[in-house]
Amino acid sequence: MRIDVVTIFPDYLKVLDLSLVGRAADRGTLDLHVHDLRDHAHDRHRTVDDTPLGGGAGMVMKPDVWGEALDDVLAVDAPAERRQVLIIPTPSGEVFTQRTAEDLAGADSLVLACGRYEGIDTRVPEHYASRGIEVRELSIGDYVLNGGEAAAVVMIEAIARLLPGVLGNPESLVEESHGAAGLLEYPVYTRPTRWRDLEVDPVLLSGDHARIARTRRDQAIARTVSRRPDMIANLDAAHLDREDRAMLATMGWAVPVGAGRPVPVRIRAATDSDAEALADLAARTFPDACEHVIAPEFIAKHVTTNLVPGLFRTWAADDRVDLVVAELLAPLPSSQASSGTEPIGASAGPDLVGYAAVLREEPDAAGELPRGIDPRPACVQSRHGQVVGELSKVYIDSSMRGSGLTPALMSTVMQQAAGHGVNLFWLGTHVTNKRAQKAYKRAGFRQAGTRTYNVGGQDAHDVVMIRRTGEGL
Numbered sequence: 001m002r003i004d005v006v007t008i009f010p011d012y013l014k015v016l017d018l019s020l021v022g023r024a025a026d027r028g029t030l031d032l033h034v035h036d037l038r039d040h041a042h043d044r045h046r047t048v049d050d051t052p053l054g055g056g057a058g059m060v061m062k063p064d065v066w067g068e069a070l071d072d073v074l075a076v077d078a079p080a081e082r083r084q085v086l087i088i089p090t091p092s093g094e095v096f097t098q099r100t101a102e103d104l105a106g107a108d109s110l111v112l113a114c115g116r117y118e119g120i121d122t123r124v125p126e127h128y129a130s131r132g133i134e135v136r137e138l139s140i141g142d143y144v145l146n147g148g149e150a151a152a153v154v155m156i157e158a159i160a161r162l163l164p165g166v167l168g169n170p171e172s173l174v175e176e177s178h179g180a181a182g183l184l185e186y187p188v189y190t191r192p193t194r195w196r197d198l199e200v201d202p203v204l205l206s207g208d209h210a211r212i213a214r215t216r217r218d219q220a221i222a223r224t225v226s227r228r229p230d231m232i233a234n235l236d237a238a239h240l241d242r243e244d245r246a247m248l249a250t251m252g253w254a255v256p257v258g259a260g261r262p263v264p265v266r267i268r269a270a271t272d273s274d275a276e277a278l279a280d281l282a283a284r285t286f287p288d289a290c291e292h293v294i295a296p297e298f299i300a301k302h303v304t305t306n307l308v309p310g311l312f313r314t315w316a317a318d319d320r321v322d323l324v325v326a327e328l329l330a331p332l333p334s335s336q337a338s339s340g341t342e343p344i345g346a347s348a349g350p351d352l353v354g355y356a357a358v359l360r361e362e363p364d365a366a367g368e369l370p371r372g373i374d375p376r377p378a379c380v381q382s383r384h385g386q387v388v389g390e391l392s393k394v395y396i397d398s399s400m401r402g403s404g405l406t407p408a409l410m411s412t413v414m415q416q417a418a419g420h421g422v423n424l425f426w427l428g429t430h431v432t433n434k435r436a437q438k439a440y441k442r443a444g445f446r447q448a449g450t451r452t453y454n455v456g457g458q459d460a461h462d463v464v465m466i467r468r469t470g471e472g473l
């Protein structure tokens with residue numbers, strides 16, 4: 001690639017002779033030429049600027065001087081198959097990104113016109129564009145430099161390292177920040193493994209390549225969520241696997257069904273004021289769990305007698321109940337909104353799309369267990385000192401299936417309950433609901449037996465699953 005730079009400070013570009021760009025030039029991959037703009041000024045003072053027409057601060061660079069300089073370096077009648085780009089670094093340009101660098105690395109030659117002062121007369125880019133030259137006015141970020149030289153150095157380095165043979169190890173282009181994944185790069189470590197009391201994650205020393213890859217991916221996601229939420233909002237959901245989604249959901253981003261991008265959610269403890277929204281959510285999600293196996297009238301009866309706002313109000317007030325909700329922080333595009341009985345957003349309440357509860361098996365002062373707790377099935381044996389909690393249960397709005405909210409709610413509620421002493425979790429789920437059983441299995445549950453469960457007056461057959469805290473996932 002040939003690069004020409006026109007500037008009033010040719011020495012500024014000498015930094016490019018150092019480092020990898022210099023080596024690329026030595027090898028012939030890059031043919032860099034720097035020209036002094038003042039060679040094209042013809043008065044005694046070699047003037048390149050003048051006061052702005054219409055008044056105002058600063059000086060503007062003269063179009064006649066620039067025109068002569070650029071006519072000299074631009075190959076005006078170059079063959080059409082050679083791509084030549086005129087780049088004008090300016091804070092009022094389009095933002096130069098890794099995508100821009102990748103695009104420009106495909107050109108045959110670049111000419112960078114570095115302005116100083118308030119910029120170059122606007123007719124200069126206009127003129128060359130009208131002559132069929134590809135002109136790009138580019139900014140390297142939202143701040144102002146005194147001239148385009150530093151920006152030109154930045155752009156040339158970003159472009160040159162993408163040219164074939166410039167980087168020693170092209171592999172390092174694959175996983176870096178702002179690469180195709182749309183995430184920042186994961187944190188990196190080297191020896192010593194323990195430095196000033198700081199240890200590295202032992203997974204990195206395990207030699208287990210799949211686990212290392214997973215850990216790094218989770219770290220890249222975590223870092224991007226905290227530093228660049230704008231990048232998370234733009235992630236292409238098609239590139240997110242189940243574990244990515246679970247990680248994102250724990251960190252406040254979920255991918256709705258059919259959506260191309262994650263949306264912000266908050267996973268938090270439920271309060272009294274969630275009771276109505278929770279009852280609505282329960283009414284539209286409970287049937288999903290047993291729709292095809294229990295008659296609709298039994299389901300309806302169960303919902304209207306049990307899953308009432310009063311139940312959720314009682315749970316929110318009971319410290320033996322850990323009740324966690326997932327709240328949508330921005331409305332979904334209407335095509336993805338759930339088609340429940342209550343239109344979402346019609347009420348003033350929170351937009352809840354999921355909940356999970358753990359009911360701790362512990363009598364209160366009156367000897368009563370938490371409201372709505374199921375009798376513990378015989379197959380759930382607690383040893384001395386074990387504190388039993390019923391995971392009751394993880395319900396997700398149909399618009400959020402596969403969004404990552406299920407594992408995120410599950411791990412949040414179980415962590416919270418574990419903090420309140422629960423170390424043996426159990427749950428019952430209908431024998432035919434394989435989707436739920438799979439999800440619980442992934443969360444570390446295993447089948448312990450079965451139970452018969454009464455839904456609105458009809459017996460249902462449930463699989464009983466258990467998980468002890470500390471049991472590996």
Ligand code: 6GU
Nearest residue numbers: 089090140143145147151
């Ligand atoms: Cl390309 N030029 C100048 N002068 N300032 C800038 C810039 C360019 N990009 C950000 N700030």
